[in-house]
Amino acid sequence: MDEDIYFEYLSESHIDLIKDFVCEDEPSIKNFLIEDALGLQKSKSAITRLYFNSQDELIGFFTLYNDLVEILKPKLIKEKWDDFPKGISEFPSIRLHYLGVDSRYRNKDYGKYLFAEIVEIASDISITSGCNFITVEALESALWFYQKYSFVHLGYSGKHRKMALRFEKFYVNWN
Template identity: 50%
Template sequence: MLIYDDISSKYIKDIEGFSFNKTPDEISVENFLKEKALRLHELQTAITQLYFNEDDKLVGFFTLHNDLIAINPKQRDEFESLYGWELPKDGDLTQFPSVKLHYLGVDAQYREMGYGKHMVLEAIKIAADISELSGCNFLNVEALESTVEFYNKRGFKWLSNNGSLANMIFKLGEMDEPAYEPIQYDSETLNKMVSRLVMAREELGLTHLAVANLTELEESDIEELEYGSSPNIETIKLISSALGVSMENLLK
């Protein structure tokens, strides 16, 4: 589970310890987070949210600001034909309000765990909420070549190129509620969660069979979770719900 907070001076040490790969692209993201993000946030020019895992470690961030994107009539008609997007067809209207996903980064040691996917969907939800209060049609991003497929899988469409970057747009209103992709928990975290479930079961005086009856699982499923070597997150969720133990408490 990820917890977020706005960037502030109290997180300076966390930000300084945020780890990037030393490629030219990542160096530019690092420079933004460590040198510019806080100042721009305080000026309300670009808003940055920091995301922390269950161990209070900073695992990622993203930055948003208001934007306008240019879509000519031909492109507008193509988007309508390909994706069913409805946009105003006033002849002189070629710019549309958008929220820009200015930067998004995941600490190098926490990649391939689903955090980036989670944060993109959070950004989509924020932009969708904004669109209900103020005119806004898109969430847009300038994607590196290496991330184009990542954004494409999240529903972003190619608009144009800007040098080595691809301008991509997500049409707000295309999703009623973004489907969050599950975060991948490492084995150490899963084992810690199981240990706390065992403690909760024992404190309640429940046998494996009693827990199985509460969850409609088999008694062998409970035993496999507690004694096996590969804990299953879905089984953990079922048992924690039956025992009245929140996932937040399991992850503390």
């Protein structure tokens, strides 16, 4: 991707712009962006970044907030993360609440770019405040994306799959 991309934090000035966001396969992503994201932003409960191309077109967004991942299966910790202290089952994390790329900009590596931004933010936070994972409650249609980056299945939350990526896994081949 040779294009210049920049971000802005979601604000009221973006309301008309986000109404044009297209997410044909998962309407819940657009609904979140239009109906919920700004309220969460104003309350500092979750922060949304909007990403634009050099023509000032909205190509995608993501929303993050602080989280706590509880791993109730000691066997999973032992198998996947055997260097964690024994007896601990709750770990600080960053929740990737939503990630969306406008349908018109798919298959152009924007999702990979946005995920790299998420990793950078989470890594920065982990340096100054204890944080072990990026978590997500993935839709079935997006499992392939998170599995590509080595997210581990932790369980279910309704129709979503709870997944986590430990920071040690961030240094993956981004190709």
